[in-house]
Amino acid sequence: MSLPLPRTSLPEENKPSSYKHGRLFTEEEVAQHNKEGDVWIIIDSKVYDVSKFADMHPGGASVFYPETVAGRDATKVFFGLHRHEVLLRPQYSRLQIGTIIGQEEKIKPPAPGALSQVPYAEPTWLVNGYFNPYYNDSHRRFHKAVRTLFTEVIQPDALAREMDGKRMSPEVVRALADNNIIGMRLGPGKHLKGRSLMGGVITPEEFDYFHEFIIDLELGRLGMRGYSDAFMAGVLIGLPPVLNFGSPELCAKVVPDVLNGKKFVALAISEAFAGSDVAGMQTTAVRDGDYWIISGTKKWITNGTFADYFTTGCRTRDGLTVILIPRGEGVNTKPLKTSYSSVAGTAYVTFDKVRVPIANTLGKVGGGLAVILSNFNHERWTVAATSLGTQRFILEECLKWANQRQVFGKPLASQPVIRAKLASIISRVEACQNWMESVTHQMCNMSYKEQSDKLAGPIALAKQFVSRTGRETAEDATQIFGGRGITVTGMGKYIENYHRTSPYDAILAGAEDVLADLGVRQAIKKMPSDARL
Structure with a gap:
């Protein structure tokens, strides 16, 4: 007008x-x-x-x-x-x-919560005229509320923190706590009982893994990998062992403060001595009356620089044991420089004769491997879901750029080689979407124990597939954007970030090759004894 x-x-x-x-x-x-x-x-x-x-x-x-x-x-x-x-x-x-005079503005910023009109920018269940068996009206209401929150509150903070490397703003943490995003990132469960989800958009009883899937996809759409790990990744992987294996007294002391954004948790398993080989860790816990005396180091600990608690794997006389260590005397953290922003708080952690009450033991003494493995399926699924969200966002960026960039007097998309790359990205994203939705549907219809038995292999294979396609997409996107795709600011800033950080998804929560082998080993275990050609 x-x-x-x-x-x-x-x-x-x-x-x-x-x-x-x-x-x-x-x-x-x-x-x-x-x-x-x-x-x-x-x-x-x-x-x-x-x-x-x-x-x-x-x-x-x-x-x-x-x-x-x-x-x-x-x-x-x-x-x-x-x-x-x-x-x-x-x-x-x-x-x-x-x-x-007589002209109207055509290019406007999308309204908060609005869907993109770019083909393939949204999964089909959000696009008019398409059908999907997995989602209902509660998922659509929830998606709109989550995208609005991410657009209005989280994205501005993500852009600023990705650049300055500082931890997530307290105002954002409060918004996450007020909307119970922190709790919902842990999946459905008793921890959500009595809480208001997204201001009452849905009830805790309605909340399922597809709602959580939506949160992860929207987080991935931010296109800033360091910030996505700053986004309570430590709580996501460090709090479930407390919820599932901590005493009622310990849970009452720790869980409410964490879910309300007042305290932070990091999972401290990896060491310079032991990565995928968790049984090879060298951090020790020696019993001294009613206390553990803990000494050792941990490396690559997400959110470690600002964590208040460390869910820590330790070697004890009876075997691997998981202990919740509060920050205090003898606990020291220092930033660990990686290829993504320091906003994630990646840390090198040292424990120097730290005294921790025996009551902080999670699960049985010597039963730590079961505690650690119990959360791996959910963590891997979450990493894959967030990676998928970023890949779809990168696809949208590529389609926009190919349409608006002029080369040789024509749009970039007029070049067959560019269309071929776009076709490859679209195919990969849609394949990942369908596999992830299939796995998520199974999670919604299985108990936690059934998931551990039946989905460990499929989730491992899905995660390694999604992370591998992510690196292929990152390479194709960089070629589409050219020099802009390797420039930290400007037109290709999200492409550069993804090209630099997509390998994280191939390493965190289990390296690709390890997960691929795990998936096949799980399949071999279930081979019928009479199977023959």
């Missing part, structure tokens, strides 16, 4: 900025401002005076001058170089002085 003509003749310098934006111009008027020191341009029906900005432009002032875009419609040129978000930044939006 065109804005009304101004009704007064106030001097230009006295008009408020909102009034200036209401001025209407013809394209002929804009064309008169096409020389050095007097440069106007048109972007998506809006008129911008860049006369003073030209010399500050990061790409140099020459990009504006007559032989380029000065006095002209620069929409195609702009979107070939910049993301739409640039126009929305205050320092640039204030350059707008009006609009073109």
